[in-house]
Amino acid sequence: MMVFLNNYFNDRLYKIIIRSLSLSILLFFLFLTVVSNKVVKEQYSQFYLFMSKVEEYKQNILLLGLLANKNIENYLLKNEKIELIVKNDNKFGVYSIVQNDKLTMDEIIIINMALEVFGYVPYFLQQRDSFLFYRSYSGSKYLTSRKINDLKVNESMFKYEYCNIHDSCTLFNSASDLEDRVVISNVYIDAIKNEEIITVSSPVFKNEEIIGDFNFDIYLREFSFLKNKKITEEVENVYKIINIKDSRYPFYDFALIREYYIDNRTMVKYKLPISRLILEHIFVLFLIYFLSLLVVWKLMLLSDKKNKLLKAELIINKDELTGIYNRSILNDNKFISIKRTKNMAILAIDGDKIKEINDTYGHDTGDEAIKCIANGMKATFRDDDFLIRTGGDEFLALLPGCSLKVAEELSNVLKENIKLNSFNKHGIKIEVSVGLSMFEINGNLKDSIKKADIMLYKDKNS
Incomplete structure (x- = not known):
């Protein structure tokens, strides 16, 4: 532990010194181009x-x-x-x-x-x-x-x-x-x-x-x-x-x-x-370097705090089992900002017969089945889409700027991606049911999700 801490602080000190030195040299030469002009003119x-x-x-x-x-x-x-x-x-x-x-x-x-x-x-x-x-x-x-x-x-x-x-x-x-x-x-x-x-x-x-x-x-x-x-x-x-x-x-x-x-x-x-x-202005370089050390150190502290906050937000918003978002993402500023400016296609997704898998093969296999659904979603949708596990084997895919027609095509692709993906020594095939709805700007998101759930159950019972 002490070795880790020592290496960590040495690495941070090295970064602070190098970044401060680079910044101070750049600022010093900018200073020289302005101030030395007077010296050059006087000498000439x-x-x-x-x-x-x-x-x-x-x-x-x-x-x-x-x-x-x-x-x-x-x-x-x-x-x-x-x-x-x-x-x-x-x-x-x-x-x-x-x-x-x-x-x-x-x-x-x-x-x-x-x-x-x-x-x-x-x-x-x-x-x-x-x-x-x-x-x-x-x-x-x-x-x-x-x-x-x-x-x-x-x-x-x-x-x-x-x-x-x-x-x-x-x-x-x-x-x-x-x-x-x-x-x-x-x-x-x-x-x-x-x-x-x-x-x-x-x-x-x-x-x-x-x-x-x-x-x-x-x-x-x-x-x-x-x-x-x-x-x-x-x-x-x-x-x-x-x-x-x-x-x-x-x-x-x-x-x-x-x-x-x-x-x-x-x-x-x-x-x-x-x-x-x-050399006639070298004292300015040392002064700039000292100030750069303070500035870089403060910026690194702020960056650390920001990174910690982002990690904390990720932990809060991420589902531990699948690595995709959980329901708390719906209250995140990033999502709220997008919701205010873009229409979204909503896909309500539910795993079929996951309870039977849990009862027959155990919860570890059931967890693998849930991961399989999440991986299929990751393979189907865009990186900037919001893929959410709402609980158990229930999922949402919120697709900003996507039309209902394209969302319907993607739902079929999702089903095929998950169906083709077998896992476990038992060779289990996973299937999902999908319901679609459309969220309009200034609309009610909860109502749109309910509509998608209704369409989901129609698909499951068809």
Whole structure:
């Protein structure tokens, strides 16, 4: 007994846990679809805000490159001597391979143009998250927007081997790369501040040859959006892909993805981990699970009570010997509801010579005969018909929605089914008499049953 009870309670506990877990996971993901939408929108807006800043640098560097080209073209047309604009507050730096190397005419044009632009747009020089410089291939110099201590320029910084590491020199890019006049470098560590950067570059041409390029070094960690983010690179077909991932969360590659094309060959992907959305709201899952446990437990208690009530009703309404209904079914709500909405054919059924069987072979054989009649009724009528043992060898079959004609045909089938069914070692054949009547909606059921009884006795005496 104790083992049975233990297994019973363990099984119930297992069902409660599994059902609560299933329900809470379903509700949790429904919650995530609603609430996480706000988080996703916020993260995507920060991503696009960062990309708009990069786009701004790209447009500015492109503008500087185009202005420089225009100034150089004008100089070539006019062929006038140009002198360097000297200002007391000049903060730009000039760094060359050879110390105190003279500026080339192209470099003077670039510096004069830059000083004029910076005079109108001083914010170029005030950005904490970026560093502006011009790389002169013709003069092997770096011209910077502000002076940098200990910056040393050497010949390798203008060579293919150095530039190829970062992909940051327009001189060595193909014509297709320069179609939009902008090049985005790889992510690399800056030599000046020792921080992660990308460089946005735009070439400067003279007689269709690249003589230098303007560059914005963008310090990635200055952007709050990129803090705690992992930045990786890969190549996919013709595209260089810069991946921004939140590596603080597990399975961060299983993520919602947004893409942004910076130029004609560079794409940035932001991967928002799904695990982040889950872990940031995990307390809600536990809360939902706790509530689900209570709800499922209460529902199971209610279900148990309902099942017990149904079993009790079945015990009350069922005949113990035959398993079909007894007379109490006539007072059941289900039957009363059907009686109010449907006509019913009524068959009063009585076993023939059952008393003789009892007297001759004993009551056990008589009980078998009664079971035989009930089994014949089950084989003849529908599952939703009401088959009733009213007492002894007397039965009723109440057939909702059945016409009297069909009921008459069924009565003949019933007689044949019972007659063909022999039982017991004595090979006894059972026969029944049947009387029919019709119950109409809003009629009197007792009167209809009496009519069927009258017809039964006519059939028995025929």
